[in-house]
Amino acid sequence: MLIERERHDGIRSGAITVLFRRWRQRQATAGGVYRTALGRVAVDAIDVVTPERITEADAAAAGYPSAAAVVEDLRGDPGDPVYRLRVRFVEEPDPRDKLAAAEDLSAGDREAIAGRLARLDRASATGPWTTATLEIISRRPEVRAGDLAAELGRDAARFKLDVRKLKNLGLTISLGTGYRISPRGAAYLLSRTREH
Structure with a gap:
């Protein structure tokens, strides 16, 4: 608002x-x-x-x-x-901020995040998008949403809505311009790298 x-x-x-x-x-x-x-x-x-x-x-x-x-x-x-x-x-802090700051993920945390992301991917009319979105934000912090969306071949407005879903999971942080991966998001991406 x-x-x-x-x-x-x-x-x-x-x-x-x-x-x-x-x-x-x-x-x-x-x-x-x-x-x-x-x-x-x-x-x-x-x-x-x-x-x-x-x-x-x-x-x-x-x-x-x-x-x-x-x-x-x-x-x-x-x-x-x-x-x-x-x-x-x-006045109370946003619970998403506390969630985003949590960088120590248990196996259960990682599994829960993976499950939520898989559900978001399945619900998308355009196909899986969560991993590519997390990875581009990780590689290109503080870059305009429109530029990130263009690089992924996505509509900018839809991209912003999708990033908000990742933010609600505590995986990204919105900035004045663009986004960055939260400590929780970085820990999740690192755990995926170790698993593959």
Whole structure:
């Protein structure tokens, strides 16, 4: 979820607890926790409102001087629904970071990772992709996703979604530009090399 930089401090401090978005399709779910540039943000509630129903209290909670200022700042097609999100900053560390830092893998860990990767490969309409993706990120850290995808002959948007799946397993780390293999991912790749 993208959050404007000028809202980061307010969300982090708790001064901003509401966001407004005009989306063609809902892009967040109540109860979800999202990684953002400012850290993890929880969406506690989400509902659709008409611009006319945005209250002054909600505008203040969103960091705006007035409801009119909120409406003026809404992006997107005026015909799309407007969502009001009740948000809060999540201070606890992302469990994926702890998982990614774990470089001591047991035989069970390696087997579990191999099983998950095999399932991802089987579920892909384009065929196996996990090993090639891990290997290219290992060889070419901090390289743009589009460049990595092109080298593999893959669509960039699909490639990014797939790398996110690897990140959820603690195998990769997203950077400002590109990715790098996590300690857990490096340990897994090393174990594969030793087995072959």
